Amino acid sequence: DAMVIQNPRYQVTQFGKPVTLSCSQTLNHNVMYWYQQKSSQAPKLLFHYYDKDFNNEADTPDNFQSRRPNTSFCFLDIRSPGLGDAAMYLCATSRAGNYGYTFGSGTRLTVV
């Protein structure tokens, strides 16, 4: 089945140690998104790619970066994770236009 896959499902990293989360899709959607979701809160958009065009939300910290080497893959890099970055990170894809998003299962990040 076409889907959005996030790896790993759970990630533990040390305070200040760079970490990369990955997302892949078999849907051939041209838009990919990264969301951060903290406990009991709605997802918060960090940034998105429309094809290769990168769009950063104004309040996304510089500590968060993203790469999209091709249509299928997108990465979230956290350069120096702090305790406040512990959260669920969700990747989503969509076709351009008024279509629903397809979300991955998320990566739960723990910072120790």
Next chain:
Amino acid sequence: DAKTTQPPSMDCAEGRAANLPCNHSTISGNEYVYWYRQIHSQGPQYIIHGLKNNETNEMASLIITEDRKSSTLILPHATLRDTAVYYCIVRVRDSNYQLIWGAGTKLIIKP
């Protein structure tokens, strides 16, 4: 800021219809209403969306009032697996990223 208001929680008996309300009184003419749900520890799942007409798919029905200031998501025969947080979201038409999430409704289906 969120453009939707939802009750924080609701209960529904298994097998009955679950009706989840959402207020979006400041919605603009070019904004859609989307519904997603999130089962514990999973990614959100798309349910349905609409602009001004009522919509139905295999999962649910969406009823939008004529003035578009509110809507209701209907799960016709709720099962225990429908227990989740349901998000009513406003999305700017033809925008690739502007999903404006509300706080969601925790729906608990009881046997």
